Amino acid sequence: MEPYEYLEHTADVKFRAHGASPEEMFENAALAMLNAMVETSSVRERETWKMDLAAEDLEQLLYNWLSELLYLSEVESVVFSSFRVDLSQGEGTWSLKARIGGEKIDLARHAFENEVKAVTLHQFQIKRDEFWTAQVVLDV
Amino acid sequence: MLNKVDECIYEVPIDHQEGMRVPGRIFISEGLLELVEEGTIDQVANVATLPGIAKYSMAMPDVHLGYGFPIGGVAAFREDDGVISPGGVGFDINCGVRMLRTDLFTEDVYPLITNLVEDLFHDIPSGVGATGRLRISDNELDQVFTQGADWAVEAGYGVEADLVHCEEMGSMEGADSGQVSLKARKRGRPQLGTLGSGNHFLEIQRVDKIFDSDLAKQFGLFEDQITVMIHCGSRGAGHQICTDHLQILNKAVRKYGIDIPDKQLACAPLGTPEANNYFGAMAAAANYAWANRQIITHWTREVFHRYFGDADLDLVYDVAHNVAKIEEHDLDGSREKLYVHRKGATRAFGPGRPEVPAAYRDVGQPVLIPGSMGTYSYVLCGQAGSMDLTFGSACHGAGRVMSRTRAKKTYVGAEVKAALAKRGIKVMATHPKMLAEEAPEVYKPSNEVVDVVHNLGIAAKVAQLQPLGVSKG
Numbered sequence: 001m002e003p004y005e006y007l008e009h010t011a012d013v014k015f016r017a018h019g020a021s022p023e024e025m026f027e028n029a030a031l032a033m034l035n036a037m038v039e040t041s042s043v044r045e046r047e048t049w050k051m052d053l054a055a056e057d058l059e060q061l062l063y064n065w066l067s068e069l070l071y072l073s074e075v076e077s078v079v080f081s082s083f084r085v086d087l088s089q090g091e092g093t094w095s096l097k098a099r100i101g102g103e104k105i106d107l108a109r110h111a112f113e114n115e116v117k118a119v120t121l122h123q124f125q126i127k128r129d130e131f132w133t134a135q136v137v138l139d140v
Numbered sequence: 141m142l143n144k145v146d147e148c149i150y151e152v153p154i155d156h157q158e159g160m161r162v163p164g165r166i167f168i169s170e171g172l173l174e175l176v177e178e179g180t181i182d183q184v185a186n187v188a189t190l191p192g193i194a195k196y197s198m199a200m201p202d203v204h205l206g207y208g209f210p211i212g213g214v215a216a217f218r219e220d221d222g223v224i225s226p227g228g229v230g231f232d233i234n235c236g237v238r239m240l241r242t243d244l245f246t247e248d249v250y251p252l253i254t255n256l257v258e259d260l261f262h263d264i265p266s267g268v269g270a271t272g273r274l275r276i277s278d279n280e281l282d283q284v285f286t287q288g289a290d291w292a293v294e295a296g297y298g299v300e301a302d303l304v305h306c307e308e309m310g311s312m313e314g315a316d317s318g319q320v321s322l323k324a325r326k327r328g329r330p331q332l333g334t335l336g337s338g339n340h341f342l343e344i345q346r347v348d349k350i351f352d353s354d355l356a357k358q359f360g361l362f363e364d365q366i367t368v369m370i371h372c373g374s375r376g377a378g379h380q381i382c383t384d385h386l387q388i389l390n391k392a393v394r395k396y397g398i399d400i401p402d403k404q405l406a407c408a409p410l411g412t413p414e415a416n417n418y419f420g421a422m423a424a425a426a427n428y429a430w431a432n433r434q435i436i437t438h439w440t441r442e443v444f445h446r447y448f449g450d451a452d453l454d455l456v457y458d459v460a461h462n463v464a465k466i467e468e469h470d471l472d473g474s475r476e477k478l479y480v481h482r483k484g485a486t487r488a489f490g491p492g493r494p495e496v497p498a499a500y501r502d503v504g505q506p507v508l509i510p511g512s513m514g515t516y517s518y519v520l521c522g523q524a525g526s527m528d529l530t531f532g533s534a535c536h537g538a539g540r541v542m543s544r545t546r547a548k549k550t551y552v553g554a555e556v557k558a559a560l561a562k563r564g565i566k567v568m569a570t571h572p573k574m575l576a577e578e579a580p581e582v583y584k585p586s587n588e589v590v591d592v593v594h595n596l597g598i599a600a601k602v603a604q605l606q607p608l609g610v611s612k613g
Contacts, residue, residue, distance in 0.1 A: 008545070010541070011204060011211060011544075060387070064387075070379075071380065075327060113573060114338070115267075117379045118379045120231070121403035
């Protein structure tokens with residue numbers, strides 16, 4: 001199982017992120033999105049952030065998770081390279097607790113690929129068969 | 141399977157996909173149609189399933205694969221049974237183009253092109269993570285959302301004449317800053333007065349060819365004249381506003397029992413609180429974008445005045461190409477209020493419309509079609525034919541044919557830059573990779589795209605603009 005793969009899309013970035021568990025899929029989806037922005041191998045883990053989110057279902061939670069990461073990246077001028085996600089399911093709700101590692105943007109060291117404008121809901125889906133798969137299209 | 145209806149008009153039949161309420165119409169030449177992917181046609185069909193759609197789900201000749209609507213998609217929805225959808229507007233709300241005309245000739249400006257591009261690149265922040273030179277208060281940001289370019293001119297960034305020559309006078313009615321989240325404000329505040337990244341640019345151009353001298357005169361254009369084109373949008377503010385409301389509308393779809401084939405087409409019936417709130421927020425983002433282009437205009441003038449003391453840089457026009465607007469159109473013999481969504485399409489109103497500035501009302505509005513980096517841009521004039529054919533809409537650019545990923549594998553930024561330099565085009569960009577993904581070859585030929593709208597009587601070709609210097613994110 002590859003952590004994620006990029007698919008062909010004329011104008012935007014489309015990827016599928018996989019995981020043996022939904023947590024791992026969330027982590028890999030974040031990595032795939034960040035890698036579309038910047039070479040994550042050039043990003044050091046100098047700071048950590050915490051995130052708490054809740055949503056009605058897993059798809060909405062994944063959308064929130066990725067959108068919140070974009071927001072955090074933009075307002076704090078930071079990029080991330082590591083993600084640790086915990087999920088829990090309650091009645092009619094899914095919650096996420098995450099620990100995110102990264103650092104301030106340094107244009108001398110970080111090679112930017114794309115400015116990711118947003119996470120779209122186009123063909124957005126989570127599938128579970130052999131393992132968990134999330135399909136996401138980013139507006140770039 | 142598409143049916144050819146007429147020269148450059150193709151129909152996506154109503155049975156192409158289950159749930160289509162109207163057929164699709166793609167306005168395109170045979171040659172350009174070959175470049176259209178199956179997925180794009182499916183996106184045209186998806187839009188046709190939305191409630192209250194009038195006439196057809198339409199696509200302009202630069203149509204290509206998007207998310208939700210195709211890029212180049214146009215759809216109008218009836219007020220009484222229609223919807224509004226962020227899928228038909230996009231995240232970069234009121235991404236658009238404005239054009240300035242100078243009283244300078246190429247021979248005066250070209251020897252200084254390197255200085256000009258370097259100064260523009262330096263003075264107008266661009267690229268990933270760029271923040272503006274402006275420091276505005278929360279109260280001022282509120283006024284940006286409610287007043288748009290009007291606020292910018294009031295604050296000293298421009299003149300009254302700029303507003304007169306701007307779609308919506310640079311300030312869309314119905315903006316509701318109460319629908320702009322704290323997050324959108326936090327993203328928007330530091331970014332006002334920035335160009336952004338990707339395909340956004342600021343370009344110094346030369347009027348290379350005049351197709352129609354009467355219309356050119358009306359727009360104040362002449363051969364060998366220096367012009368400036370600015371292409372950018374609502375930055376993080378718009379992106380966040382769309383992200384926020386997309387989630388709300390996704391719930392509205394369930395609440396109102398609307399079947400949508402793609403989640404990005406989330407929408408709400410017109411008149412519901414969810415629809416009103418999205419419209420108010422979208423208009424606020426549109427105003428932010430007009431203020432943004434207005435501020436950039438002011439700084440562009442400052443750079444030119446450094447070299448050419450009293451040069452005129454008058455606004456020809458400013459067009460939005462990602463927006464939903466309330467317009468009146470003829471429908472089945474009566475006049476109807478419609479919510480026209482243009483996703484990567486330009487309004488192209490013909491003569492007589494009150495929305496068109498008085499200076500152009502007798503002939504039709506200027507339609508600004510940017511080319512890709514290094515290729516010609518075009519100025520057209522909206523024609524009467526567009527009103528009936530496309531709800532007064534035209535193409536918005538050349539249209540991508542190659543993905544960014546493949547472009548970066550195929551081209552090297554430095555080589556693209558060198559190739560352009562060989563043709564006398566000075567380019568500056570924050571990230572060389574951005575040049576590779578915007579290489580001229582990744583777009584359809586812009587001349588073929590504008591020929592289609594010209595030949596269909598949607599908009600008439602007025603002038604061809606050749607790039608001389610480009611500043612990119």
